[in-house]
Amino acid sequence: MKAILVPAETHADSEHALRMAAEVARRFSGRIETFALQMPPLVNLTWDPAGVAIMNGADLDHRRIRDDARQLVARLMSEEDVALEPAPAEAGAAPSSDFEASAASSGRASWAWNDKQMAGDGFLGAYGRAFDLTVVCRPRPEGASITTLESALFESGGPILIAPPHPVEKGFGETIVVAWNGSSETARTIAFARPLLRAAKRVIVLADDGGLGDQPSGALVQRRLALSGVPVDLKLIASGGIRSGDAILAEAAALGCDLLLKGAYTQSRLRQMIFGGATSQILAKAEIPVFMAH
Known part of the structure; x- marks a missing residue:
């Protein structure tokens, strides 16, 4: 970078x-x-x-x-x-x-x-x-x-x-949470974030494997990062939680996260405007730095 x-x-x-x-x-x-x-x-x-x-x-x-x-x-x-x-x-x-x-x-x-x-x-x-x-x-x-x-x-x-709308401590990115929802957008976000992930002290893949269907599991993403030397853990959350920005932010806070990685608008912007979505909720409420790609 x-x-x-x-x-x-x-x-x-x-x-x-x-x-x-x-x-x-x-x-x-x-x-x-x-x-x-x-x-x-x-x-x-x-x-x-x-x-x-x-x-x-x-x-x-x-x-x-x-x-x-x-x-x-x-x-x-x-x-x-x-x-x-x-x-x-x-x-x-x-x-x-x-x-x-x-x-x-x-x-x-x-x-x-x-x-x-x-x-x-x-x-x-x-x-x-x-x-x-x-x-x-x-x-x-x-x-x-x-x-x-x-x-x-x-x-x-x-x-x-x-x-976020306040000062961020120097050294942010020591504990990174990856909100894995199986999407191509999040896969690209992980690829872009490789330098930050390698520099982190702790990385947690947050996944709802019960709701991913045929898409790669959180365990496979954990393996992907581990093969690159990233110190990575896996945390599974309740079914449907990974589709909620509020649930992602709550889990990230509980894990001591100081940088959140998420693919942006994995549902269309129009759908998120009407029904809401994780990206919109995170953009409205996140109090930690957020790394995104589409």
């Missing part, structure tokens, strides 16, 4: 995501790239002077948002002892040999600022395809938007790490 993307926002929860990204970057000598997440202003096609003033005001507002976001990131990265590095070369341009040499020799975590203008959710999802991990905030009415998380989740092609 060397290449880490984090959108910077001006709400309070953004600090928690940035600090979590710094922790991951330090652990794997990775490089964080961050930018100010912002929505484009509405285009005013009239020649009304008042309309022009509003549009100019919106431009100034976006510049202020970018400036505030960069100041926040610079302060937090300094506090987290993550060094500033030059931004990567633009696509098609030759990479900087100085940057390559410094990144390869230092072995330290580093960060760079991308001054992309009007970079919204669409940019986040597409640009995330060039990264190993995207770190986002748990959606809340007074914080991050669910559309930001879902853009990173569905459009990047990679995993996301979700920060």
Whole structure:
């Protein structure tokens, strides 16, 4: 997990995501790239002077948002002892040999600022395809938007790490719970999380084998991880429990979990909107970091 993307926002929860990204970057000598997440202003096609003033005001507002976001990131990265590095070369341009040499020799975590203008959710999802991990905030009415998380989740092609709405202790990920429901989404999540799983002190596969039918059992997933040298146990829960976000969170808390792994939206988003689902419940209530992929 060397290449880490984090959108910077001006709400309070953004600090928690940035600090979590710094922790991951330090652990794997990775490089964080961050930018100010912002929505484009509405285009005013009239020649009304008042309309022009509003549009100019919106431009100034976006510049202020970018400036505030960069100041926040610079302060937090300094506090987290993550060094500033030059931004990567633009696509098609030759990479900087100085940057390559410094990144390869230092072995330290580093960060760079991308001054992309009007970079919204669409940019986040597409640009995330060039990264190993995207770190986002748990959606809340007074914080991050669910559309930001879902853009990173569905459009990047990679995993996301979700920060809860409070500070997370350094060293999180010592006890990891894998919520195994037999889905391809969770199988991909496990594959993406291999570096975190190998670094953990304890991994618990949480499974409801009675409800998996012909899908691989929790014991088979335990064997898969054990063959890779992961210290892994198996915990079976009551029938149907693995389909409940509340049950998963309760079991994770009882096990002392400080990082939860789960495949995201193994049922459709529409079905979850109507009937509820484990992913939706976890996104609404998780107070621990959550690692997801789709």
